[in-house]
Amino acid sequence: MVRRLDVTGSNGLRLAAWEFSDMPKSGPEAEPGDGPREGRPSAPANGVLLLHGLMGRAAHWADTARWLSGRYRAVGLDQRGHGRSERPTGGEGQDPYAREEFVADAEAAIEQLGLAPVALIGHSMGALTAWQLAAKRPDLVHALIICDMKAAALGEQSQREWEEWFTSWPVPFATLADVRRWFGEDDPALERPQPSRGDFFCEVMTEREDGWGPLFSRRQMLRVREAWVHDAHWDELARVVCPTLVVRGIDGELGRAEAQEMVRVLPRGIYAEVPEAGHLMHLDQPADWRRVVEPFLQAVLPADG
8 A cells, every 4th residue: 555644845845755565454364465554563664765766756666665665664755846745936045946955855754754764765866865865864864775876967968968858758648658658669869668768757747638748847857957967976975874775777877887986985885786777777677676675775774663
């Protein structure tokens, strides 16, 4: 099952978090996976907070969260401007999509939901949020998993390419099948078909009168990305003191040399690869992703609170 948990983020922003569980019924007749959890167990499980990437939502972590919930309390957060969380407007002189706002939101989720000591699992932008929080609040973070996110600056050219790519979207899409086909097969940015990419974008579309379009604002997504693409993030990475797994897909965006340098910079870094996977490795190869992540968590985060 999944249930919504309301979180008050930075500057009072309303955020949606989602707790995934597959807890058995009480009694001798219970089978694994039967029934919802009513309240918390007597000894609360340690928490895992899952942070999606740009344009994503907590639902993209559903499969991962469900197997995690067998040992931990697994919660996914819709980050600001994404999923069912509120879109910030910002006041005078305030950037509502600044990096520190995302970090403060995740910090609020951990504290308000009682997840600490938490393991943070972040994909892409969510990984950056995760390691910035781990550097800021080591008291809250017991372990960290960085999934396919660069520490090096991406630069202005990268931002221009993204702007051109957003402009190329043939919105509105007539059907969800068209969404899946364009993002998974027909997008000129693709070198080869990626079915999981089509599935990813189907999760972040909504039906309107004229067809299907994104839940998010593409203009706002560019603003979100603008906050990190021009800067390198090595110094913050070096301040992460908890055990940290740096995971890359063989065909992802994080190259092997940079990933290994990130592991070298981290005080307690470990390197791993998911074979035959791209940027969306947890969707591309979920079984291999689990084989990489699960042993790390079992080694560094006890199952019992």
